[in-house]
Every structure is written in C-alpha cells, then in structure tokens.
Amino acid sequence: MLKIAHLYAEKGGTNCGDFMLGDCTKYYVQNILKKEIKWQTINVREPVTEALVKRFNTYDCLVVGGGGLMLPDSNPNKKSCWQWAISTDLLKKITSKIYVIGIGWNLFTGQTVAMSTRENNHKDPTRVKIFTDNMNTLISKSERFVVRHRGDIERLTEVIGKNDKIEFDYCPVYYYVRDKYSSHKRSPEFYTFEIKQDREWRRYDGTTKAKFFQTLGKFAKELIKAGEKIAIMRHEGGQVNFENFLKKERIPYKLLDNSTGSETQIINNFSKVKKLYCTAGHSQIISEGMGVPYFSFIGHDKLKYFLDDLGKSTDYAYNKDVDLFNKLTDSRL
Numbered sequence: 590m591l592k593i594a595h596l597y598a599e600k601g602g603t604n605c606g607d608f609m610l611g612d613c614t615k616y617y618v619q620n621i622l623k624k625e626i627k628w629q630t631i632n633v634r635e636p637v638t639e640a641l642v643k644r645f646n647t648y649d650c651l652v653v654g655g656g657g658l659m660l661p662d663s664n665p666n667k668k669s670c671w672q673w674a675i676s677t678d679l680l681k682k683i684t685s686k687i688y689v690i691g692i693g694w695n696l697f698t699g700q701t702v703a704m705s706t707r708e709n710n711h712k713d714p715t716r717v718k719i720f721t722d723n724m725n726t727l728i729s730k731s732e733r734f735v736v737r738h739r740g741d742i743e744r745l746t747e748v749i750g751k752n753d754k755i756e757f758d759y760c761p762v763y764y765y766v767r768d769k770y771s772s773h774k775r776s777p778e779f780y781t782f783e784i785k786q787d788r789e790w791r792r793y794d795g796t797t798k799a800k801f802f803q804t805l806g807k808f809a810k811e812l813i814k815a816g817e818k819i820a821i822m823r824h825e826g827g828q829v830n831f832e833n834f835l836k837k838e839r840i841p842y843k844l845l846d847n848s849t850g851s852e853t854q855i856i857n858n859f860s861k862v863k864k865l866y867c868t869a870g871h872s873q874i875i876s877e878g879m880g881v882p883y884f885s886f887i888g889h890d891k892l893k894y895f896l897d898d899l900g901k902s903t904d905y906a907y908n909k910d911v912d913l914f915n916k917l918t919d920s921r922l
Contacts, residue, residue, distance in 0.1 A: 590625045593618070594648045594685075596633040598656050598663070598672060603826035605847035605855055606762065606871025607656060612852070613765035614655050614690055620764075621688070621733075622650075634664040637675035642682050650686045655737065655761050657695025657870070657891065659724075659745065661716065665705040670720035677723045680730065689727065689734045691761045693870075694741035697791040697889055702748060707788055721749045728754050740894030759898070762871055766878030770856050773879060777863040779820035779843055780812050784831040784886075785868045792868070792888035795909030801886075802834045805866070808917040809840050815921075820845050822858060824869045864922055870895065884920045 597614060598607055615628060633653065635641070645651055658672040666674035696702070702720045703712040724745070728734045736742050737760040746752065782805060789798055809819050819842040821832050826848040835842050845858035855875070859865075865876050865883040870891045876883040877899065885892045885905040896905055906916040 590627055591622065591649045592627050592629070592647075593650045593652055594629045594631050594645060595652045596631050596673065597654060598634060598658065599630065599632050603848045603850070605824045606869060606874075608850055609762050609765070609852065609855065609871065609875070610655050610691075613761040614652065616765045616768075617655075617690055617761035618652050618688060633658065633673050637668070637673075637679055639679065639682075642675075642679050646682075646684045648685050650688060650732075651683065653687065653689045653692065653727075654735075655691025655693075657693040659692060659741075660695035661700075661702050661705045661720075662707045663695075667713075667716065667719060669723040670702055670705070670716045671724070675723075677719075677726050680723065680726050683730065687727070687731045689731050691735055691737045691758070693737045693760075693891055694744045695889075695891065696744070697788060698794050700791065717748065724749050725752065728752050738891060738894035739898055740890060744890075757898075760871070760874050760895075763874045763878050766856075766875050770879050773856060773860055775860040775879070775881070777881075778861050779818045779845070779863055780809075781820040781822050781845060781862045781865045782809070782831060783822040783824050783865060783867040783869055783872045784828070785824060785888075786828050786830045793908055794888075795907075798830075801908050801913075802831060804913050804917070805831070806834065806838050806840060807914060809835070809842075811918070812921075813840070817863075818843065820861070822862070822865065822867075822872065823848050824872060864920070866917075866920075868892075882922060884917070 597610055661670055664672045664674055668674045668676040703714055703716045704710055734754055735756045735758045739757050742755055742757055821842050822845045824847055847855045847858055859875055859879055859881055862881050865881055867873050867883055868886045868888055873883050873885050886908055887893050887905055888908040906913050
C-alpha cells in the first residue's frame with residue numbers, strides 16, 4: 590500500500606469546484622499508479638517549514654493539485670509566489686516522489702506573477718525570479734507535471750521558459766464526472782445562470798458588472814416570455830450578487846445550491862439544467878463531463894482555454910462583448 594499526501598486548496602466544501610477536486614484528483618492518481626493507496630490530505634496553503642518537509646518525506650508520494658494553484662493573490666507569499674508557499678530551498682529537501690496533477694495558470698486578464706493582491710495592480714518585480722526558480726525546481730523534481738489547459742502551459746512557459754517535462758491533460762474533474770456520471774439520468778428543466786463574484790474589477794475588464802447583469806436580466810425575461818424556467822446555480826457560498834439583482838428586477842428563479850459540500854446534490858442539480866450559462870471553470874467542466882449543454886462567459890481566460898482544448902469554437906462570449914445579448918439569443922436551444 591502506498592502512503593500518499595494530497596496537497597490541494599481545501600475550502601470546507603463551499604466551493605463546488607474545489608470540493609469536487611479532492612476525490613477527482615485521487616481518482617486520477619489511482620488510475621495512474623494502480624495500487625492501493627492510503628491518503629492524507631494537507632492544505633496546500635499551509636506554511637511549509639522544515640518540520641513539515643520532514644513529514645512530507647515520510648510519505649511514498651506527494652500529490653500536488655488539481656486546481657488553479659498558479660495564482661499569486663489567493664495565498665500571498667514570497668517563498669514561491671504561488672499558492673504552495675514552499676521555498677525553493679525546502680523544495681529541494683523533499684525526497685518523496687512528487688506528482689503535480691491538473692494545476693492551472695489561474696491569473697486574470699492583466700494580472701502577472703508580480704501582483705500579489707486582489708485589490709490593485711501593484712507590482713513587485715522580485716517575485717518573478719522567485720516564482721521562476723521555484724516552479725522550474727518543482728518541475729525537475731516531479732515524476733509528472735500535468736497542467737490542465739494548453740493555454741495555461743503557454744502562459745506559464747512565457748514566464749519560466751520552455752520545459753519539455755510539462756504535460757497537458759484535462760482537469761481530473763472532467764474524467765471523474767465523465768466516467769461516473771455521463772449516463773446519469775437527467776431531467777432538464779431550467780435555463781440556469783452561474784455567476785461568480787470574486788475579483789469583480791478583474792472579471793469585468795472592459796465593461797461593468799451593471800451592464801453585464803442588465804444584459805443577462807433582459808435575456809432571462811425573454812426566456813420566461815417564451816415559457817422557459819430560470820434557475821441560479823450557486824457555485825460557492827456567499828455568491829449572491831446576481832440572485833439579488835434578479836430579486837430586485839422581480840425575475841423569478843429556482844435556486845440550485847452547489848455550495849453544500851455534497852457530491853450527490855451537485856450532480857442532481859446539474860441534472861436539472863436545460864442549458865447552463867456559466868462563469869466558473871469547473872461549472873463548464875462538470876457540464877462537459879455530464880453532457881449538459883452550456884454557454885461560457887469569458888471573464889477569465891481559462892474558460893476559453895478549456896473550449897479551445899475541446900475544439901469548441903461556439904457557445905461562449907466575452908463579458909465585455911457589445912453584442913452579448915444577440916449571442917445569448919442565438920445560444921437558445
């Protein structure tokens with residue numbers, strides 16, 4: 590039996606994507622190693638000390654990922670300048686095998702590794718070398734280093750240089766959902782909107798949240814006039830801004846809450862979706878795995894990268910598109 594430590598960004602089950610990532614990544618690794626595994630979960634954002642490295646070295650393997658871990662502002666630090674805050678010196682002391690699985694370049698439009706805060710674009714140029722040295726060290730030490738989008742690999746190698754050890758493969762959530770739920774019984778009922786609200790000033794670059802919401806509200810009213818039902822899919826706890834907008838506009842909707850930390854509820858909610866209009870990467874990944882029709886709002890490049898990897902050139906729009914309403918109208922089933 591292998592003893593493996595799994596490092597990823599636990600969020601207590603309130604974020605649908607991060608909640609699914611735990612079991613999905615274990616499933617992916619199990620399919621690679623094909624051995625019995627005893628797992629120990631460790632929060633990837635936990636500060637890494639000499640003592641923790643000694644603990645790492647008691648495991649046969651470390652699995653890092655999945656998730657958008659290459660992001661400078663979710664766990665700001667100057668040890669690695671991404672979410673796993675391990676210095677390059679301590680990284681070199683790890684003797685266990687390392688598998689980096691399904692991680693993503695999660696930076697928003699205009700954001701760089703040098704920007705470590707959500708609130709502004711202040712740059713610390715010294716961060717770039719720290720990140721580059723740390724990432725190249727990790728890649729060299731890894732048995733496998735798997736990134737979830739080809740576009741992510743392009744952005745990463747623009748910073749750290751080309752490295753032939755970097756592999757592309759889809760997020761583990763895609764394989765898990767496809768293998769386990771692609772034949773799950775569906776009862777499509779709702780045109781469903783999933784709208785994230787963190788980092789709004791980055792998500793709505795080139796437009797405003799107000800314009801975006803007004804366009805979605807206009808589209809929702811058109812759907813209702815045509816006899817369709819509307820739902821909100823809550824991807825993460827506290828994500829209620831668009832719900833509040835619909836209430837203010839007196840647009841009726843059903844709530845599909847995916848923030849409860851229940852895989853069964855998440856899958857059952859997706860099974861009720863007639864078509865999903867989504868802003869979260871994992872919402873489109875789960876939809877793809879289950880065969881649920883979806884339309885992606887590109888407020889983050891990762892959504893477009895996933896569609897590019899699939900060879901899908903339609904059913905998406907940028908949040909800032911001036912003809913967004915027409916694209917939504919054309920997207921109707």
